[in-house]
Structure formats: C-alpha cells, structure tokens
Amino acid sequence: MKLQGIAEQVYSLADSNDPLAPLVKEALDVIDQSLSDLGQDHVSISFNGGKDCTVLLHLLAGALEKRRSSSNITSSIPAIYIAVPSPFPVLEQFIEETKQQYNLDLFCVRPPESDTVESVVTPEVQKSGKDYVSHLPHPKAVGKSKGGEGMRQALEIYKKRFPHIRGILIGTRRSDPHGSKVTHRCMTDPDWPQFERINPIIDWSYGDVWTFLRQLHVPYCSLYDYGFVLIIGFR
Template identity: 35%
Template sequence: MSSDASAAAASPMTNGTSLYGSHREADASTSPPSSHTLADVCADLHNRVTKFLNAEPQNETTKRTQQQTKVAMGVIEKALHDYGFDALSLSYNGGKDCLVLLILYLAVLHTYFTQPTSRRKEASGNDNNNDNDNTKTFPPSIPSIYAKPPDPFPAVTSFVDSSSAQYHLSLTHISTNPGTKPTPSKAKSHSSPPTSPEKQSIQAASHQDPNQISANEPHQEGKIITFRDAFALYLDSHPSVRAIFVGTRRTDPHGAHLTHFDMTDGSWPSFMRIHPVIDWHLSEIWTFLRSPHLAGDVDRAAGRDHVEYCAMYDEGYTSLGGVGDTLRNPKLKHTDPETGEERFRPAYVLTEDDEERLGRE
C-alpha cells in the first residue's frame, strides 16, 4: 500500500454523506445519479471490453494489452469466486490505473450476476464455488473507498464525482493529510491553482502556516489518522468487507514485490489486497483507456473516441496526487515552435514506466 504518513482525520463519507455527521459541504458529491442501472452499465462495458479483446491487434502493445486484460479479468473472477461480491470493495481515486481496474471489474460483474453459477463453475473449471444461488440479483452500486489527499485538484474531484455517479460507486470519502510543508521554491514553482477559500478558512481556524498542507477541522484538531488508518476506519464501518481491489502497479511505491493477492501485514488492518493490474505497463494502461473499442455512446456524443479519464492527464500530468506533491511531468515539456510558449504533451505520449512519477514530489 502507499505510505502511511500521519494525517489529520476528516469524517469518512459515503456518496457525499459523512458517516460521522461532518458538516464539510466541499466533500459532498454533486453529480446526478446515472439514468442507467448498474446492470445496464456492466452489460455495456462487458460488450465494449469483449470488442477490444476480439479486435485484431494493430501492434505488439495492443496485443500485450489484450493479454493483460484477460489476466486481470481472471484475477477479478477468482476474487468473486473466493470472496463473493458482498465481501469485496474497491479503492478508487479517479486515477488512470484504478479506472482501468474499475472498467474491468464492472465488465466481469456482468457475467458474475447474469450467468448461472453452474456455468461459471464450468467456465472456471472449479466446483468449489462460494455462491449458493444459481443466479444473482444485481446490486444498485459498488462498495468503494476514496482515501483522498487533503488538497485534491478540482479537476480530480470533479472526475471522481462524475465517474463515481456514472459507474454507480457507493464511494466512502476519507480525507487524509501527510502534514508535510513544501519548501518555498516548490510552492512557487508549482503549476497549481491558488489555495481555495475553504482551505484558507480551515488553515486560519487551526492556526496553520499558509503553506502547510492540512485538512484539519477545528473540532478534529489533534485527531491523527494515517493512510493505513483510513482503511481501518473504512473496514470498521463496512464489517462485511474482507478484500479490496487496489489499482497498484509494479512501478508504484511498495509495488515491486506484490502479487495478485496479498494479505496486509504489520500494523495494517487485516484484509486481502487484490491487484489485478499489478503487471501492467504504462503503455498498456493508455492503450486500453484510449482504445476506440472502449468508447461508449456518451463518449462519442462528446466527440471522444475513447473512454473519459481525468482531464489533467491531457495537460501533462502523468501521476496524480494532491496539489502539494504533483507537478506536470518534465519529460513532456516542450516549446511551441510558433509561439515560443512552454507547453506539455499529454500523458499518453509517455511510454517509459520509470519516468511516470517524475511529476511527483
């Protein structure tokens, strides 16, 4: 998992509603619910992913991505077989990796909920299935957790809100705060929006330095939570969850030695971490997300030939964190030959895994 630096707690929220009655309006989701049911969305994504898998690969990267997709879907199928839907949750932050994971999860759920258990057993070759019912009823939403930074970019917040509504996530928000203070040079050089009025008021109320990145609320001052503790808080409020899908990849911090299924260790709360996209490379992530076979009716109506992802990726950001630790990737910087202005190419231009996090501090 990610590092568990100390964080000041903000009340966790499900679909914008605080579990503990927090008054923070800024965390509330304003996206209207989708007019389609989760069953509709899963069926549509299943069809799109199937088209992607059945398409003749135009190059080796596409061929590898198709293979990775099959492996990831197999991991998801095994997780559903071993744990059942009710014991599973998804870690979602709107980033590219967990978006791939989410799309594949929903595609697999279509088969899981519509194909009789006997046929699923036959397809998997495993008769030891935890499902007792021959058929299942689609749930209205997907249990999920958003362990969010204290200073999320507005574009990320907007995409998390819209995509969680589009894909029917029952998303529990838990704000964290590493409590780090950027140096003046970093603060000045950062290509980010100014501190929001809400954040300024929170900082003033807790007597913090303007450069201090914190989400402390006055009534919660001194209440410390780590990223690890955020998951403990989530599991406390969702006792049926025993395993969580995580979009970690091999090149992420702490991802080098992970497998598809890893139990937490040390002082982490006990749950199974499931990593379906652990072995995906950066080029494969973008090949999947930008495939025209994955574009839906909404995408085409908006003039896109691919699924929607966070707009910041088209602005030179390759790895998204909070405002205080995320810059545009310097490898994507170039000078416009006509205007002489400094610009950044989109994230999907980058292909080297070891350059992906050069924009993170």
Template identity: 35%
Template sequence: MIYDSLARPDGPRINGVAKPSDSPPKRKLPEICYELRGKIDAFLREDITGDDVLRNVQTQVGVSMGVIEEALRRYGPDHLSLSYNGGKDCLVLLILILACLPSWNAPSVSPGQSDPVSDNSPISPPSSESAELSRPLQSIYIVSAHPFAEVEEFVENTAQEYHLDLKRYALPMRPALEAYLQDCPAVKAIFLGTRRTDPHGEFLTHFDPTDAGWPQFMRIHPVIDWHYVEIWAFIRHLKIPFCELYNRGFTSLGGVTDTRPNPALAVSGDCSKFRPAYELRDDDEERLGRDNK
C-alpha cells in the same frame, strides 16, 4: 471521518470537454456493465496486427479479468471493495470489474455445455435485472490532504456514472482504512490499482494480505503487471473518459502541493507547455512530476 464536501465548480469538465448541464439521466448499472463487457469482449476478439502494445493489452486484460473473477468467487460482491481515486490505473480496474460482473451474474452452465466466460463468447443481458448486478460497487476514496479540484470533480462524476457506493476519508491511509473497515465491517478484500513500478509494488502478487500493524484485509492487484503504455492504450482504445489533468502533462496524480506536470512531457523544454500523459513511453519516468516518488 467521512469526507463528503467535494468541490463543485460550475461547468464540470471531463477530458477537457464541458459536461452539458442538461445531461441525460444516469444509466442503470446493469446496462453499463453489459455495455462494458461487450466492448471488452469485442476488443479481445480483434485481430490486431502491427501493434505490439495492444496485443499485450489483450493479454493483460485476460489475466486481470481472471483475477477479478477469482476474487468474486472467493469473496462475493458483498465482501469486496475498490480503492478509487480517479487515477488512470484504478479507472482501468473499475472498468474491468464492472465488465466482470455480468459473468458473475450469468446463470451456471450444465455439464457438457460450454462456459460463456472461458470460451470468450459474448454474454447477453438477462431478460430481467438481477439484484446482485444492480447493487452499487463498494469503494473507498482516500482524499489527498490538498486535492486537485479536477480530481475531486472527476471522482464525483465517475462515482455517479458508474454507481459507486463511494465513501470518502480525509485521513492518512492507515487511519482511513481503519475507519472504512469500521464503517463497512463486511469488507474482507479491496481491489487496488497498484502496478509493479509503483512504490512498494515490486514484490506484490495478485492476492496479498495486508502487513502486520495495518487493518487486516486481502489486497487484490489485478493490474499489477500492466505497463504505463498499456494502461493508456486500453483507456484510449476503448474511449474511456479520464481526468482532464492528464491532458495537461500530469502522469501521476497526487495533491496540489506535491504534484506537477511531468517534465519529460515539456514541449521543446518549455516548462509551461506539456504534451498529454498518454504520450509518455517509459515506466521509469511516470512519477517525475511527484515529490514523493
């Protein structure tokens, strides 16, 4: 069952700023990919002194992009998908995947030439758009039983902005994955935004097949070793728009019935006022606003 009826309240908002009704036409996917690759390449070349978090993020980005590029080599875009729900972790993963597509699309180098990916030199847009790079990224959205309208709206907006071929399933996780693989039998591996501190994330590696009894595919975890503060440092340093619930003290997004603002971000103990999610520092406090911790 594909769930396609997203909430569409008037005046959609991202990061608390209303999106203009006369927004410009959607940019083409290659333009977005090369722009993101340029931003990340520039970030990796930054000489960051006095900021241990951003230096760690630079290292994490390099590792994650290596995992993504390895997945592209193993499976190719036709057999890859992304699990996307608009949350901060899969948002970072989405940006990194899109930034890796230009290197996948780049022409191979001749012996003796430098590799434009490994030597971190900028990748220039091609003179003509490639069909490979223009193809939307396959993705699956497993909808919460009681979704936030803000999350639904953000998922819809970003799916359009980043050209996701997004299929929505209002089902529990296992039957949702079964239905997705039945609808998209070419998918052999799925990128997940799971991190080490998430439930069941402690022993995962970058590539893990699904467990027995589950739909069979390769789970790919490029951001598994990122810390909470590193996720937010990346998003804010690169000025990536994010779901507005994070500005209201939500630090882990579930459904309306099991998620609330994080009490660790309450202002002066007032549980009606909360600081934004990116001010939380401790990984262990990330899911204090979730019933299913």
C-alpha cells in the same frame, strides 16, 4: 456506456488477437476469481480518480455485469476514496462523475481540514443519501505517501465502518513503490487492518494503461491532458 456494453467491450478485447488481450484476460480472471473466493459483496475497489484505478474500475464493472442475469443495474459497487489534502477540484468532479456513471457506493476518507491549503477550493461533499464522508483524527495526515500512516488510519476507519469487506481491488503496477514485491493477491501487513490486496493490473505497463483507456474510449481525469503524470493535489 451502459454496464452491459462495458462487459461486452472488455471480454471481446480479452478474447481478441489484440496485444492487450492477454493482460486484459489475466486481469479479468483475477477479478472474477477474487469475487468467487471472497463473495461479490465482500470486495470493494480503491478509487482516487487516477488512470490506473480508472482502468481497474472499468474492468471490474465488466466482470460484475457479466455475473448479472440482466443488463439492469441491481446493486452498486463498493468503493473507498482516500483523499489527499487539497485535492484538485477537477479531480473531485471527475470522481463524482465516475461515481454516477459506474454506480459506485463510494466511502470517502478525508484528512483534517487544517492540513489543507485554504486558497485551494474543493467541492463540498454532501453527507446524505449514499455519500459517506469520514475525517481522519487530526494530528496525522493522509496523502504524504502511498503507504504512510494516513493510509493505515483510513483503512482502519473503513474496516470499522464496513467490517464485511474482505478484499480491496487496487490499481498497483510493478513500477509503483513496492510494486515489485507484491503478487496478484496478498494480505496487508500483520500490523495493518486486515484486507486482501487484489492487484489485477500489476503486470501492466504505463503504455498498456493508456492504450486501454484510449482504445476503449474510457473517460479519464482531464488533468492528464495538461501534462500531469501523478494526480495528488496541493500541499
């Protein structure tokens, strides 16, 4: 689907009588206000191929397209992918396909190779064109916990590489660890790299996420169809 179609799709849903409409409208309002406050070029999205950030990306694409004067893609969407050790190959394939579909300018931060499992084959990432890959310093690994030291290091790398980015859209929900303590917009902790955390779907339930994906026929990672609830990779 072209981005113009995505915009028409999500805003039509927001203006409808569908049970999802209030949540979609709220999320779009949070996204749009953040883009206005921080500047469209200063906001990126955290994307790891999971269902929640897939919903968020679809909403962001619609919000950005509505701001554009034509249906042609004029700029890419800044994004960061913080990889876990030994991610599933099918997950990385989905991320690559999504990158192409939504025109993501995706920066990838990977853990040290010694932290991965050799028996699990992961796709080789090209280091040319718009593909950015950075590796974390060796002793500390990323992916052990959602808010761990690896995450902090990844954001430090991202801040140094893209100092103009001021806010990051995140698919956090209330049921996530620490989700009950955050609001739609809040800063990272003082001892972390300073970004505004933007959480447009914080009030969505698990069921809301799947209803949105299936009702709007949004492509999602096929691992969910095999019974996976969380997609993180092997250790």
